[in-house]
Amino acid sequence: MASTSDKVETLECPFCDYKEKNDYQMLLHVEVFHSEGGDSPFAVKDGMEAARQSHAPKRTDSSSSNPRSGRSTPSRIEFVQCPYQCGEQIPADDLQFHTDFHIAEDMANHDAVINVSNNFSTDISNALRNHDEVLSQVQSPVKENRWISSLKDMFSTPILKTGPTFNTKTNIGEVRRLGKTELGPFANEKRMPSSLIRLLEDGVKTTVSNKIGHDGKIVKVEVISNETPNLVPVLARLSVLDKKVARAFYCNPFVRHVAKLPQEGGFCGYRNIQMLISYIRDAAAPGHEHFDNKRLPSIIRLQDMIESAWDQGYNSAGRIETGGIRWTRKYIGTPEAQALLLSLGIPAEAQAFSSKDKTEAYTAMMHAVCKHFEDGTEPSNTDKVVITDKPPLFFQHQGHSMTVVGVEVYTDGRAGLVVFDPMYNPAKQLKHLALNNKLAFSTPTPGRLLKAHRRDDKYLSRYKAFEIIKVNGPV
Template sequence: MSSMLVCDICTQEVPSEDDMKSHLLLAHMEENSCCPFCTVVGLTYDELTYHINTAHSDSLELEPWNNDEEQPQEFQKAAPSSPEYIDRSPAAVGSKQHIEHILPEQISPVSLEKNSTKQNNLVECIQIDDTTESLNSSPVASNTEYLPLPVTPLDSDVCNASFDSDSLRESGCQASASAQHTDFDVDTVMECPFCCETTISIEELEFHVKMEHADLVDTPTKETSRQRFECPICSLVCPNCRILQEHVNLHLEENVRNEASADGFSKDSILARQLQAEEDKHRREEEAQKEKLEFQKLQRKFGLDNSGGFRQQSMQNLERAVVRGRLQPMEFHLQKAQMMESIATGVDDGRTTTSGVLEALRHYYSNAAPEVSRVWLCSPVDHFSNSAGDKGWGCGFRNCQMLLSSILKSSSYRNSLQGCRYIPCIPKLQSMIENAWREGFDPQGASHFNGKLQGTKAWIGACEIYCMLTSLHIKCQILDFHKPSSSSGTHPLLFDWVLNYYSFDVCHSPGKVVCSSKPAIYLQHQGHSRTIVGIEERKNKSYCLLIFDPGHPPEIVQRLTRHNLDNSALKILRKHFSSLKHKQYQIVAVEGALSPEEKAVRLQKSKVFRAERIP
């Protein structure tokens, strides 16, 4: 009967040493093993060997053989000079089989390096107790005391081969009856597999492991083993301390990289914030500069840039005309003297005034204009055009002069205008508006102009006209047509209001031409102002406003004073529905004279200006 070898780990029987090596390599080296004495699982072969030697040293003695068989003899390894051989010498050991796990006596530098990379793997040597007869009959060891075996790379990791006693007994091998354990003197340095501390003997190594690493050599269960190697950072359970250490080192390296990247990110963030702050500052400066330029443009547009007023602009235009040859020096001095006289007296010089337009219109409508069924005209009024001294900003003042000329020619207002017998010039009108502000009219408007108009080119509107007329005891009102009253964007309600205004006291007057006693109406819209002097009703029931525009030069307006007017000459006066398409219009209409008490009431109401809104 051939001898069989038994695996110490799984007790599987194999017929030869080569089969045993293959079995150990395939079944126990490449896969995780489990302890045959306890429930520990998931260990490599080296870890299992160390675990059995430390945790189950008392259980290494096997059960006695059956009574009908001889007790096997124990072979003890003797250390030859060459580490390439494993020698087995017989020794008597009583009636039980003993398996001892010992360390080699001498370790070569090559094996030391291998031990450092494989955590000091232990070499297990098995002593076999058998009879002398079986030894003598063995073909391998019949004439020698030792059983030398060549050590292959596989043998360097695992060299524990189990010899079956039955096989030896059947081959007739006889061994000595006595067996003994041979103590080995270890003169090499032993290294702890846990902390790499070195010792000079096995006893010191065992004592060190039991004292310093007792928690690692205790027999753990499957659950406690996993909990013991739990990562303190991410709670990952590792199979052993070595893998846990490598895992924690990865965490530490990652933290270092994160700190470095965070430091770089912090610097980048600071730089980005600095660049953003500089960009915001530059943008704010550009916006402030742009806003400043826009404000300066508005100041120049509305005459609030302190570039001079009517007098300065008149002088500049006269000098420019002389330089360009359009004006002789003698004429220059003459016009300059007239201008200075007009400013000094406060009376307009009349150089841009055109009179007699309404008389010519009355004659025209009476004898011609067959397309007109009826026309309503205001009280007599003069036309005032812009001059070189107020061109671009003086339309409000020129319309104010037209309105005053209409009021002064009416006997109903002579008592109210005791201090204004003549048409004032533009600087005088500016002074009259400033006086109204000083009386307390329209404080908000006064603050807008800083309480000053003289010496500026500031534009004026309906509020300033209202304040000046009210301060002169003239009863008037402001009406605000704040939005179009038709779907086409026109203002038919404005036309209806003007018609009612001029036809209120002459509704039963016969004739085609109706001359009302009402003064002209001041008309204001965005960027310009004009004066309404009448309204005509056509035979197709449409209406057309008659408007004086200060932008028309005196030469063109004087054509309307001729008695032989034609229909084409009235184009500069007629404004149909489609001609008034601004979004908003305001008008100032004179209603009569004011008593001192009524003036005081209107003064209080002007603290907060409220116009009548239509619609």
Template sequence: MYGDVECPFCGYKEARGEYAMLLHMETNHAEGQSPFVVEGEGFSDKGPSTEYTECPIDGCGEIIPLEEMDYHVELHASEADMAQGDPSSGSGAMASPVATTASPVSSSSSKQRSSSPTASTRQQNAIQAWKNLLAMPSSKRRAAGSEPSSGTAAAIQGRRLGRAQLGKYAHEERMPDWLISLLEKGGQVDQPGVIPVLVQLLKQSSTTKYAYLCHSCVHHVSKLKREGGFCGYRNIQMMASFINGTRSPGHHHFKKKIPSIFQIQDMIEAAWDAGINAQGRVETGGIRGTRKYIGTPEALAMFRLLGIPCDAQGFKNRESGKSEALLLEDVENYFMSGVTDPTQRIRATTLPPIYLQHAGHSMTVVGFEVQKDGSKALLVFDPMFRDASSIVKLVGKDFHHHRFPDMALKPYRRGNKYLKKFSEFEILRLRVPTDSAPKA
């Protein structure tokens, strides 16, 4: 049996199993009025309250909405499968290690490569325990799509936003010193060269009808261990990797480097000072030195401050599946506009990636896929997840056979199973003269 089950709300540990823990949750943490809602004038959390918890998988540390946990641990299960089976053909030699800014990252990568079957089994047991708990029909989970995202909630004029929009640390004045030190020393997990690997995997996938990909210079930037939810910042960093790689307008501001979380916070605050989306300061109470979530309005403000052309768009429709359909249609049309040879099955472009926001999370869209059964999926770099070692070792290599291309692609695909949970999406796109950009 897999040890004690820990309550995601209060930390209480229950040794009698999952059903006993479920009883504890229903008794002590039943849904109702959020304790963070302030009646009357002043600050308030509009919209349904959100329960946040830390991912139970060892080494993740991500703070995410509870209703996201099932899909989140499913992706961890894919990671565990890849690590245990290492289902790549591989040539035996390892590629260059992940490009990082500090030793904690490379140390983590080393631990991942050397994880024992016992550790892998323990992780899979943890995943299954939480899957079982989350799947219980008596648990009262809300639909994530009922929550407003950071950007759409911006319509609340003159009001401080709360946990539903800004995350668990919505009212934090300053992040803890240990986290400041971690971010200063660790920077980010920065992996270039993944898009060419995705191109080769898509070519070998038996399920892919055709696909598009953005410029190959885009890096996959993901979180450090224990950092929590800085996904909005990590997406801005991925956009910055494109701007640097193509020397697009505004690249001189970054001085050939990916800006840090603290630099991004300073630039967003400076944008507010300059009157760009200035209501963001009122709604957030300020973000400098905090863990508050940011979204498309903050990214838009920063890029406009730096003179980087961009635009944002929202997709919101009450009809089930309509917002998802509109999003997919728009993204496909966007990538089609950058194709030079439509006869190719896998179509590389020189287009920038897309910043995608939905309730509680954001990621970077690096491509679009249509499968042979007619289904469509976004291809993404998700800041929550690092590239598996079996992917990293293929960077910079030409490989003509991969035993399990679809398994390797799963962490990068976001199709109907994921997107149907949300009724509202926002995107931010860079407007860059692609004819002057280097070839993909």
């Protein structure tokens, strides 16, 4: 029993060295890991078995959606170490795409050429809207009225009827413990290595430099090593320059790209929550008062906030499904991100998309994303690239999450997402342009610089389920 005094007693597991101050968490730990006969009613047998095996077979193409959590649950999965030494353990079936984006990183850093010129306007909106010369060079196979077509009308298949990803109130008796397939290679981890905890608690390296402001005065600027502000306008400029792009819509430029630290491992869910928070904070969106300091909450702090959200009853089934996340490297996803936001009073609408009948999840998801970015835009707007005031989207598919910052439609009629993926750092040249707010540039290879940020139909069509979270913009 926990102490009734002000000081909370630390409970010790009678079967192992696990310690916990929360009596519910201790009860859950014993039930999951030390159930009599080794068969806990809180454990998914297949998932736990996969977590116990060091060499699980590759997953099949089939998958199903868990209606209580919105998590995709394919069969057993094999994780392999990334050969680029980024610290990630990748599902074997995803390794090729993962390494392709590392190659795109390298190409963008070493091969791309960017010319900065004073002949372009440095104003964000003008730089992106004065592109008649670019439009005239695009060889589009479609009719001229394609330029003024509604973005969301570029798909002919109706949007699937979708609803909340999961119920915020779930019958705990129906919830089962997830395994390695859903929670990653450290699904049963009790505590991550102390060195990693110190790294995450200490935060990232910051530097302060003097720069000349717009008024000609010298100002001090703090640069956080894994954060890149002002990247959206730079990517939008690349979409303008890319002749293969017919139209593109981008989100509010206040969102920051937040990259994982070297050798940090699989904390993508947390990094994407940080990206959403960067938008909420800097755009003064609902809930910004919770993040009024200059630093984003650390991963350790975010774990505490999610556990607190569960304590308050928000998507609390996640505690049983994960067995608790504090001090661990277990994957988190849409349920945890939404729980954190809702617990702070921040509106957060979650939607799930799954393949049904002849409509693929990819098509339905793209419909919703296009509708999100184009809502409120004048139908007569013929700009090739538009930066909107729309918030970014938290985006999840099996095993990975990203932040959607834009959508592109190409001249051949295909469409794809533009994302901030915490696994990959922006190219050094793009980071330099963003940090120095330089939009007056040109390059002969815009597609090469955009590749690490693009997720096209070839990539997305591999997945049969997607989830997104929408937050509100400033009132």
